[in-house]
Amino acid sequence: MGSDGYVPLFETKKVKGNVIYKLFAVSIFFGICLILVYRYSHIPREGEDGRWAWIDCLWLSCGSVFSGYDEVQFPRVDVFVCKADPTIEPPILVINTVLSVLAYDYPTEKLSVYLSDDAGSDITFYALLEASHFVKEWIPYCKKFRVEPRSPEAYFLSISDLNDVNEAKEFEAIKKLYEDMENRITRAAKVDQLTEEQQSKHKGFSHWDSYSSIRDHDTILQILIDRRDRNARDIEGYSLPTLVYLAREKRPQYPHNFKAGAMNALIRVSGKISNGQIIHNVDCDMYSNDSQSVRDALCFFMDEEKGQEVAFVQFSEGLKNVTKNEIYVAHFE
Ligand SMILES: O=c1ccn([C@@H]2O[C@H](COP(=O)(O)OP(=O)(O)O[C@H]3O[C@H](CO)[C@@H](O)[C@H](O)[C@H]3O)[C@@H](O)[C@H]2O)c(=O)[nH]1
Ligand SMILES: [Mn+2]
Incomplete structure (x- = not known):
């Protein structure tokens, strides 16, 4: 103290x-x-x-x-992914961002990912549930083939052909798994409805029984992967990062203060669940394009001399489809 x-x-x-x-x-x-x-x-x-x-x-x-020694000292990191608009931020895009941070090269028992859904959408919850299954295959695959970037969609687009036969086989298998998941999610998003069978897959869907509108609902909080659960493991038996869905309470008579309000709610909720010493925030339409990002930021926070003076590290954004006159040099070449 x-x-x-x-x-x-x-x-x-x-x-x-x-x-x-x-x-x-x-x-x-x-x-x-x-x-x-x-x-x-x-x-x-x-x-x-x-x-x-x-x-x-x-x-x-x-x-x-x-x-192994250094990792013992690593702090717990809570990643906040903020999402609001279900049309301009479709669930599959959000899930790619979530998967890119779940697959960070960081000790999984110290990593927790929170998705804040200001649209309070059951389709997004369903997409996150799908991602919580897919990640069991995705993390081992990323580790084995040192995948970059770890947003599945961006990674699949970046690979044109693979020389190694075994690697090509595994690539096709994981791509097929992703595409099947993508189809299920985009289909649900298109009709804006889930089947009874889909809803029966998790008790969390019952929250939407009492849900009246985006602007008027109770808190919806579900821990989809809990690191305290011994069964929360990937297909190789290694533990998984924690994964949490949150749609904060909304009432029409109160202002919700946009992203800042979402971040406040996330801090209160994460403080009770994982209480990470470091908070890492990404917008849901901005996947992380480097699996070392957390470690990179820690170089500043944990610096023996200057670390105490650092409260905030900002990564640059890389944008696609920017205009010629873009002045922040944020475009991908
Ligand atoms: O009620 C809301 C409104 C927005 N968001 C999220 O906030 C983020 C940013 O909002 P957006 O409207 O997409 O703003 P952008 O201009 O795309 O984002 C830039 O500008 C924002 C406001 O200055 C910053 O917060 C962002 O980090 C920065 O990338 C997105 O993930 C949204 O989903 C919420 O969580 N709740
Ligand atoms: Mn945005």
Whole structure:
């Protein structure tokens, strides 16, 4: 707790008992070295059982010593995706943005994604439910093939042909999965209605039983992927980021204050669910085109010297179809 009563995002303190700490650190270091030496000197010989399992173990030990350490210190990050207009921001576009941030290269147990839906649309909720299934395949695929960008639509458009046969096969499989999902979502959006079967897939749809209009409804809040749930795993068994749908309460007699109002509601809700130290905001029509974005921003926030002075990091926007006279140099070449 800071002197002014606020909890700082992080702080740097001088360690007391430095000598004891150093002795402890050195003993741990020697302990790790001895484990590595033991593992190296006991590798089963060529032809003996368990040779590759042993080598794998050795590899994993080295990996955790040299790369895993930093991630322990990473802060929790809450990503807010804001959405309002169901026609100019169609559900499939929103879902591409959500998938691009769900697939960030960041420890999944520290990543939570919130979709704020100011249109309070059951079709958008349905689209998010579909995305919560698709992401179980999408994240492992992105990791395996180091996909960039991680908006599926933008990625599929960027690939013309693949030389590797296996990679091409997996590409076709994931593309087919995406297109099937896209068809279901766009069909539902076109008729602006969900079938009974679609609605039976999640208890959250019951919120719309008492829903009267965009401007007059209760809060709709559903956690679609909950990191505390042991079954929230991708197809390879790794845990998934948290995924939340929120349509904040609206009443005709109160102003809702547009995006700023949505962000306020998101802060209150996320504070109870994941309470991330860092909040990352994207508009729903702006997918993230770099899976390293969160890590990049953290370079500023976690800088030992200047980090305390940084409260806000702004990424530049890349726009398509801008006019020739666009003055912010925000267009894609
Ligand atoms: O009641 C509302 C109205 C808008 N939005 C969302 O706010 C974002 C921005 O609104 P938009 O009308 O699309 O504005 P743009 O001009 O496209 O966006 C730019 O300008 C906005 C207002 O200055 C900034 O907030 C945005 O970050 C910036 O990209 C979008 O994701 C909307 O879905 C809401 O969540 N609730
Ligand atoms: Mn916009």
